[in-house]
Amino acid sequence: MPLFKAKPGYTGHIKAVSGNEKIRKFLFTLGCSEGEEITLISILANNYIISVKESRYAIDGKMAKAIEIA
């Protein structure tokens, strides 16, 4: 399912990241790529607060739809 549908507190692994090449590559450098662990910390003001490799990021709904989790 996409990260978009996950509930806060969810921890799992990323199955795939879709979207344009440039953004995918950028996400990859952050460690947000296939096989990596991801935790959804909270959903705030339509943004998804995620924890990837010890860092916190806010991503919008569109990007949360592009991240497929297992």
Place this chain on the structure above:
Amino acid sequence: MKIALAGNPNSGKTTLFNAMTGKTEYVGNWAGVTVEKKEAALKRAFTRLKQGGGTGSECGQGVGRSSRGGSRITVTDLPGAYSISPYTGEEAITRDFVMEENPDVIINIVDSGSLERSLFFTTQLLELGIPVVVALNKQDIVRKRGDSIDAEALSGMLKCEVAEITANDGKGLKELVSKAVRASEFGKQEAPEFAGRRENAEAGIKKGTKSSGREAAENSAESEDRARQEYIKKIVAKCYVKNAKTNRITFSDKVDRIVANTYLGLPIFALIMWAVYAFSISGFGGLVSGYINDTLFGAIVPDAVNGFLEGIGVHPLMQALIVDGAIGGVGAVLGFIPLIMVLFFCLALLEDSGYMARVAVIMDRYFKRIGLSGKSVIPMIVGTGCSIPGVMAARTIEDENERKVTTMLTPFVPCGAKLPVIALMAAVFFPGAAWVFPGMYVIAGVLIIIGGLLLKRIFGFEGTSTFIFELPEYKIPSLKHAFRQMFRQAKAFIIKASTIILVMNTLVWFMQTYSWNLKVVEDQSASILASVGGILAPLLLPLGFVGWQMAAPILTGFIAKENVVATFAIILAASDDALHMAGGPLSELFTPVTALSFLVFNLFTPPCFAAIGAMNSELGGKKWLKRAVLFQLGVGYTLAMLVTQIGTLVVYGKFAVGFVPAVIVTVVIAGLVLYLIRRGGRESGRAGVLAGEERAL
């Protein structure tokens, strides 16, 4: 010898740079504060150490015998980057510098809290062949988690020196510098060895690979990146002792749930900003400013100087130049220093805390409506201090249209230089009113929304933006840092007042004292200033501003916005009342309604020339700059006109001066906007069709 500072955004590069060079460059606790490279000489304390003059055992013996030993060491601060392939404009600056400018050594600052992510860039830097020293910063975050990093093991595996530092208080810096000097003497860097690494790593990085081999190159780049990640994981497993899970809910997360809450976020932001401005403007800062304006520059200084000049028998005209021109004008501006200082102190505390990144999160959904994203908030917040760094901060936005629109909208946010203008108008025409300052920021917000919508329609921009922003951990803001930023701003303000504003004042004073044939005029309306202002005056008629006295401050305001205040001080110097007294000499020129109109005109028309220059370089050419300036002029002009005409009609129940021309101008502007929107709609329709065809192909 050249040292380059490179690393992930918000890892502490500029803090380290400031500590190494003694500079006070702008720092803040969010990703993307530094957007251009900055160069300065290494502090002498470190240079001495380099020459090995009895500074302890930590500097190696080879240090003193440097072949480049005599030359000075320059340190270059670079924008943060997550990898060597740039995602945004400022990351490209970093890539270009490390790959083309041949620094002798790269200090790679690593945020210890995000070691694994940081090492991605580190391993790429190691492949360049330039000596690298890793500086492990922010270890307090790691310790707070209960984790630890084995720096020696890390150094062994990366085959480069690793220094542990705390950039905030300068700990470990001497050792870092001596390690960097030693590494540069050694002169080369071994690349990390991992399966899947291509020998010529640059092949995938350099642009312009022809399309035939491009796909293959991209594929191999991707698999190399994967191999790199695996390699880094192995390193981290060996040198990072992990005791706690990092994905549990931390204190920062709990704070976020309140301050970035869907419903509470915006009210909390408004409350914080209101408190900051109330404290700086009507609170402590305003109090001290009031004293300086009334007493110091209002009476003590002019009286003393007058007495002195009369005593030594200076020509009365010279005396007038000094007292009315220089002291009157510059003093009117300098009086606002306490206000500016307190404001910047508060803003520095806020920026240091980590809150600004949350503001981007809160505002994202509102900015999405006008085709922008939360990232556009950062330039606007920076713009509350000065529009120039604000406009430059737009570089961190990846999408070109979004970046352009943000560049055009950022100058609407009232900058520090506009505060004296607001304060002056508020004090004279709305004494005691608390709404003027917040009101101007609310208007700025509304204009940004309307302006964003207009630009989106006129240029047919599609909102394609995606938003991703790193959230740094909150920290207790450093008072030392806030004081530094405060004095830095005060210094800049004083320099500006004593150079550009002083020169302009002298010029204005000269122009209003003399006529074209260089005779002292009895009646100011015969002066040079009056005739120059008279050219502009008809254009201002629809706004209800009558006479050359209104035009002069507007013109000088484009040089620097503080000039508006200073120029009024000179033009109206004849009066005994201080300029900013309620019901002072300004009230001969304005009604409260036209005063408000004059204020919004100065705030929301194009910014000063320096900021227009910054817009030029960010927009990348005259074509867009012209559009931007016309757009800003149109917005400010229309708003001022509406305030005057509607305000006069509502408040005084009569038509303001220039009502008929105003109606004509309104019709013309409305027609123009409608035409542009229709054209923009057609263009975006065409673009949509083209994009569709491309997809179909």
